[in-house]
Amino acid sequence: MELRLRIFRFDPQADVEPYYRNYTVQAGLNERVLDCLNRIKWEQDGTLGYRMSCAHGVCGSDAMRINGRCALACQKLVSDLEGQDILLEPLPSFKVLKDLIVDLEPFFSKVDQIRPYLIASSPPEMERLQSQEDRKKMGEAIRCILCACCVGACPVSNENNSFLGPAPLVQAFRRIFDSRDEKRAERLEQLNLPDGVWGCVNHFECTKACPKEIPVTKYINMMKKQIGR
Ligand code: SF4
Ligand code: SF4
Ligand code: FES
Numbered sequence: 001m002e003l004r005l006r007i008f009r010f011d012p013q014a015d016v017e018p019y020y021r022n023y024t025v026q027a028g029l030n031e032r033v034l035d036c037l038n039r040i041k042w043e044q045d046g047t048l049g050y051r052m053s054c055a056h057g058v059c060g061s062d063a064m065r066i067n068g069r070c071a072l073a074c075q076k077l078v079s080d081l082e083g084q085d086i087l088l089e090p091l092p093s094f095k096v097l098k099d100l101i102v103d104l105e106p107f108f109s110k111v112d113q114i115r116p117y118l119i120a121s122s123p124p125e126m127e128r129l130q131s132q133e134d135r136k137k138m139g140e141a142i143r144c145i146l147c148a149c150c151v152g153a154c155p156v157s158n159e160n161n162s163f164l165g166p167a168p169l170v171q172a173f174r175r176i177f178d179s180r181d182e183k184r185a186e187r188l189e190q191l192n193l194p195d196g197v198w199g200c201v202n203h204f205e206c207t208k209a210c211p212k213e214i215p216v217t218k219y220i221n222m223m224k225k226q227i228g229r
Contacts, residue, residue, distance in 0.1 A: 003027050006088070007100070009048075029077070030079065032075065033073040037073060050099060065087075066086065114164070130178075131179075164196050173222070
């Protein structure tokens with residue numbers, strides 16, 4: 001089938017302002033938006049900029065806005081967009097480095113702020129055991145691939161750069177509900193701020209956008225409940 005794609009283009013070193021360029025590609029119904037991008041890049045326009053690596057929804061590098069919704073290009077089947085022209089734009093609320101590539105440094109620095117690793121005082125003799133019951137308390141948070149789709153979709157993150165944002169909050173949730181971590185109280189205190197958990201106003205856009213189907217809003221609300229204000 002023939003598909004028409006309209007793609008956001010901007011090279012800050014060469015362009016005065018962003019513009020859109022149209023492309024036409026042939027694609028099978030079982031191919032993904034990423035296949036179309038690769039075909040354009042390899043066969044039509046080598047100047048097109050976008051990130052990709054695993055092509056299987058694991059690395060989280062090809063998040064972008066597809067027809068207005070934040071998603072992974074490698075997970076979006078063209079059959080889901082049949083009959084529509086495909087509009088591709090960079091993730092909102094991030095600075096564009098080139099075309100569909102955005103600057104993720106501020107995102108990863110917020111993830112770093114919540115110390116996304118297990119903190120425990122003494123090393124175990126063998127390994128840190130965890131019961132199945134305790135493992136369940138971390139829920140689906142362990143599936144987060146740090147793609148930033150949730151942050152791009154969050155209206156609060158789009159308006160307020162200081163808001164910690166959904167993905168860092170998911171990372172915090174994972175450690176707060178990890179029975180092996182010893183900084184639970186300290187971690188909750190760190191989130192007890194207007195730009196921490198309380199910045200979230202339950203739009204649920206993050207939950208809808210998450211390609212790993214993590215109930216992001218529910219987890220943020222569980223942390224609010226733990227803080228108990
Ligand atoms: S639920 Fe909270 S974090 Fe998610 S999109 Fe809404 S405001 Fe943002
Ligand atoms: S919570 Fe979901 S959308 Fe957000 S970074 Fe993790 S995997 Fe991506
Ligand atoms: S290319 Fe790795 S998640 Fe899409």
